[in-house]
Amino acid sequence: MTTVSPARDLPPRVKLAMYFRLFALQGSWNYETLNGTGVGFAMEPALRLLPGGLNGQQYRAALARESRYFNTHPYLAGVAVGALARAELDGVEASRIERFRTALAGPLGSVGDRLVWASWLPFCSLVAIGVFGAGGSALAVVGTFLLLYNAGHFLLRAWGLRIGLSRGLNVASALGNPVLRQGPDYIGRAAALVGGIALPLALQRIVGPGRALVGGIIAAAFVGIVLLALLRERAEGWRIALGVLAVFVLYSVLT
Amino acid sequence: MSFLEALPIALLGALFGLDVVSFPQAMISRPIVAATAAGAFIGNPPGGLLIGVVLEMIALDTLPFGASRYPEWGSAGVVGGALFAAQPSGMPGALPSCLLAALLTASISGWSMVMLRRMIARRLARTRDQLEAGSRDALLSLHLSGMSLDLLRGALVTIVAMAVFAPLVKAIVAVWGSESAASHAVVVVIAAIVAGGALWKVFHSVRHVLWFFAAGLLVWSALLMTR
Numbered sequence: 001m002t003t004v005s006p007a008r009d010l011p012p013r014v015k016l017a018m019y020f021r022l023f024a025l026q027g028s029w030n031y032e033t034l035n036g037t038g039v040g041f042a043m044e045p046a047l048r049l050l051p052g053g054l055n056g057q058q059y060r061a062a063l064a065r066e067s068r069y070f071n072t073h074p075y076l077a078g079v080a081v082g083a084l085a086r087a088e089l090d091g092v093e094a095s096r097i098e099r100f101r102t103a104l105a106g107p108l109g110s111v112g113d114r115l116v117w118a119s120w121l122p123f124c125s126l127v128a129i130g131v132f133g134a135g136g137s138a139l140a141v142v143g144t145f146l147l148l149y150n151a152g153h154f155l156l157r158a159w160g161l162r163i164g165l166s167r168g169l170n171v172a173s174a175l176g177n178p179v180l181r182q183g184p185d186y187i188g189r190a191a192a193l194v195g196g197i198a199l200p201l202a203l204q205r206i207v208g209p210g211r212a213l214v215g216g217i218i219a220a221a222f223v224g225i226v227l228l229a230l231l232r233e234r235a236e237g238w239r240i241a242l243g244v245l246a247v248f249v250l251y252s253v254l255t
Numbered sequence: 256m257s258f259l260e261a262l263p264i265a266l267l268g269a270l271f272g273l274d275v276v277s278f279p280q281a282m283i284s285r286p287i288v289a290a291t292a293a294g295a296f297i298g299n300p301p302g303g304l305l306i307g308v309v310l311e312m313i314a315l316d317t318l319p320f321g322a323s324r325y326p327e328w329g330s331a332g333v334v335g336g337a338l339f340a341a342q343p344s345g346m347p348g349a350l351p352s353c354l355l356a357a358l359l360t361a362s363i364s365g366w367s368m369v370m371l372r373r374m375i376a377r378r379l380a381r382t383r384d385q386l387e388a389g390s391r392d393a394l395l396s397l398h399l400s401g402m403s404l405d406l407l408r409g410a411l412v413t414i415v416a417m418a419v420f421a422p423l424v425k426a427i428v429a430v431w432g433s434e435s436a437a438s439h440a441v442v443v444v445i446a447a448i449v450a451g452g453a454l455w456k457v458f459h460s461v462r463h464v465l466w467f468f469a470a471g472l473l474v475w476s477a478l479l480m481t482r
Contacts, residue, residue, distance in 0.1 A: 023278055023279035023280065023281075024277065024278040024279070024398070024402065026276045026277055026278075026280070027277045027278055027398045027399070027401045027402040027405070028375050028379070028397050028398040028400075028401035028402075029276055029277070029372060029375070029401070030372050030373070030375040030376035030379055030401075031322065031372055031373065031376050032376040032379050032380070033379060034321065034322065037379070037386075037394060037397055037398060038398070040394055041394060041395070041398045044391065044394070054391065059389065060388060060389025060390075061389055062389070063389040063390075063391060063394065064386060064387050064388065064389040067386055067394055071321060071322075073321075074280055075280075109321065113318075113320055113321070117318040117319060117320060118318055118457050119457075121282065121318070122315055122318075122453075122454070122457055122458075124282075125285065125287065125311055125314075125315060126315075128287050128311070129287070129308055129311060129312065132287075132304065132308045137300075137301075138291050138294070138295065138300035138301060138303065138304040139300075141287065141291070141304060141308075142287065142288050142291050142292075142304075145282075145285065145287055145288060146281070146282070146283065146288065149281075149282050150281050150282070153280075153281065153282070184461075185461055185462070188457075188458045188461035188464060189461060189463065189464060189467045190467075191454070191457075191458060192454065192458055192461070192464045192465075192467035192468040192471065193467045193468070193470055193471045193474075194471060195450075195454050195468060195471060196467070196468045196469065196470060196471015196472040196473075196474065196475060197471045197472075197474045197475045197478070198471075199312070199447060199450055199451065200472070200475045201475060201478070202308055202312070203443050203446070203447055206305065206308065206309065206439065206442070206443050206446075207439055207440065207443055208439070216440070217440050217443055217444055217447070220444045220448075221443075221444050221447035221448055221451065224444065224447070224448030224451075224452075225447070225448055225451030225452055225455070227448075228448055228449070228451070228452030228455075229451075229452055229455040229456070229459075231452075233456070235452075236316065236317070237313070237316035237448070237449035237452045237453055237456075238313050238314070238316045238317055238326060238358065238361075238449060240448075240449070241313050241358065241445045241446075241448075241449050242355070242358045242359070242362065244441075244445055245351060245354060245355045245358065245441075245442075245445060246355060248351060248433075248441050249348075249351055249352055249355050249427060251432075251433070252348060252351070252431050252432050252433040252438065253348075253427055253430055253431065253432065254432070255432035255433070
């Protein structure tokens, strides 16, 4: 087996290039390979360190292999990118790398979806809505949202790449990290608490001071929320909003 | 709004549309950010923020899970924010009509993302042999063209939406028949229902979540009494 630089000693500029490329991981997202080509794109700077460099046979074989179908959460893709890059640089046989790719994709996707899209994002949105409800300025609302959300976002991507590069094919144990396993539950509870404060505060600010309609609005909203909650997956709230709003606009134009 | 006036808005829509999936997914594409930025661009940040918050509540209902189809809020937020911020203050029909325009834009823009993903897949099929041979050039070309096309997609959606909805909203606002308080109330009720339903959809499996929501409502009630 040819000796190559161990991935844990990757030059900082290579790690940095991989980290920044992770932000563009979904640039060629498509229904054939999903974010597979993005994984190849993000890993490419590390693969240049393979024997023969850019023109080497190992580089070409690894790039082709790593650009095939892959599906994961974009923020946790660094775990896969780091682990696979290390495996390639350590000279792990191709069939083992392919089995590892297949095994890793599903868990990373579901953990990321639950932690980021279904917990962290709604939580940060609700905090920002709360800042608006409390009378915050445009800068305060947007600044709070972007700083809070991206503190988690940037750290998660960096953690993923670091853990992937350091653990290689043994990275699966990292998915047992308490933040990944229990984080969504804690964030969910925090989001519910913040939602209970933020939503009525924001609605009050939109309606404006001294409006007599607040009681009616709260009662109508409560009934609507219960109905929508009962429908759960069978109804998309935003589509219902679009339909109701279209009817109301039409009514207001015609009367 | 002339083509030249709409051009910077289209650029904003392109950048925020790009953020949704391609780069950098820092959630500058959330309507609370996109609409506020567009409002600031027009010279009315509070106007952009107001419609941005309403859109954000509605956007809580759609989570961007991988291959699922969802509305594209980046360009839509820019369109909603720019349209609403440009309306004279105190017009009762401004918020509902701009919100409707933004929701329609989000829906159409979501469809345009599906078309783009199919286009990239067709391009991928054409370069499959090169990719299987490990061609760096083919991979970079596919990736960078995908991002460029996404940028173009966002710009096109925004400029077309502005061209269609700017005069339409103006006409609707001019003939609006419902009174101001009722117009705002309808928008607020819609946003509250969608946001509340979305929270339940997302968090209903979390233990004791209703108690935490109730505790939040108690805190709000306490705040209400102390104000």
